[in-house]
Amino acid sequence: MKKEAQLFKSLADETRLRIIWLLMAKEELCVCDIMGVLGITQSKASRHLRYLYHLGWVTDRRAGVWMNYRLSVSPGSPEDKQLKLLADILKSRPEAQELREHLEQWLAAKGQDKEGAAACQCR
Amino acid sequence: MKKEAQLFKSLADETRLRIIWLLMAKEELCVCDIMGVLGITQSKASRHLRYLYHLGWVTDRRAGVWMNYRLSVSPGSPEDKQLKLLADILKSRPEAQELREHLEQWLAAKGQDKEGAAACQCR
DNA sequence: AACTAATAACCGGATAACCGGATATTGTCA
DNA sequence: TGACAATATCCGGTTATCCGGTTATTAGTT
Numbered sequence: 102m103k104k105e106a107q108l109f110k111s112l113a114d115e116t117r118l119r120i121i122w123l124l125m126a127k128e129e130l131c132v133c134d135i136m137g138v139l140g141i142t143q144s145k146a147s148r149h150l151r152y153l154y155h156l157g158w159v160t161d162r163r164a165g166v167w168m169n170y171r172l173s174v175s176p177g178s179p180e181d182k183q184l185k186l187l188a189d190i191l192k193s194r195p196e197a198q199e200l201r202e203h204l205e206q207w208l209a210a211k212g213q214d215k216e217g218a219a220a221c222q223c224r
Numbered sequence: 225m226k227k228e229a230q231l232f233k234s235l236a237d238e239t240r241l242r243i244i245w246l247l248m249a250k251e252e253l254c255v256c257d258i259m260g261v262l263g264i265t266q267s268k269a270s271r272h273l274r275y276l277y278h279l280g281w282v283t284d285r286r287a288g289v290w291m292n293y294r295l296s297v298s299p300g301s302p303e304d305k306q307l308k309l310l311a312d313i314l315k316s317r318p319e320a321q322e323l324r325e326h327l328e329q330w331l332a333a334k335g336q337d338k339e340g341a342a343a344c345q346c347r
Numbered sequence: 348a349a350c351t352a353a354t355a356a357c358c359g360g361a362t363a364a365c366c367g368g369a370t371a372t373t374g375t376c377a
Numbered sequence: 378t379g380a381c382a383a384t385a386t387c388c389g390g391t392t393a394t395c396c397g398g399t400t401a402t403t404a405g406t407t
Contacts, residue, residue, distance in 0.1 A: 110236035115229040179313045190302045
């Protein structure tokens, strides 16, 4: 059951849960979005995203300089059910709701800066 | 989301998964059963059982010298759903099926030794 | 090619998890 | 009460995890 233990281990970290929670809300996000919304180091954001990538939770898609990530579980799979259950648990948590509002604000602010084009300039 | 992370952490250990899997099959087991079936140290068995106890996954019931444990999630709760999902994942795994057969054998052997009474003598 | 932004990989260091063996505790029975 | 079985806890050692800071890579721009 090593495989199953590892599956849970991949969810046993608050930062990874937050990332997944954001990706459940937004379909696709780049690393700098996640840094910004969660207020964490680039190093930290990237590390956890690669972790999730190597375990198959997310796929990456390069768009120029940006690297976009999105959830990649196949519908109906155990992983998919697990995510749905997680969403079910989190949706009632104020903490999680605030995170999503924070995400909306972040994306809105990003959208304003010159429409569409390179609006990141993550510092 | 610290709470949720810890929930997954409690499942992120192969030994604990095995213990839970056994308790899903058998309703109630004592420490020495778990030691025997899983082939682990007494120290290890007890430690993980206390861990699960403190997190509310199981309750304990003393019966003389024995300490019996059983699952204690309330029906319909997120934890209950999580266990059901886990069971769903594990039931198709040969490894898990063998574990249950092993459990049956162990209990059968235990039952033979003088019927009902102290049949453990775990060494 | 040089420069820069975004990201990934690497590198100690701190902390936490897990383990086996030893010891302490609890209950039973003679 | 003394001996013993079952279990919990303690101790130290080993390994895994997580982190921030640094460096390397990749793509776009001039």
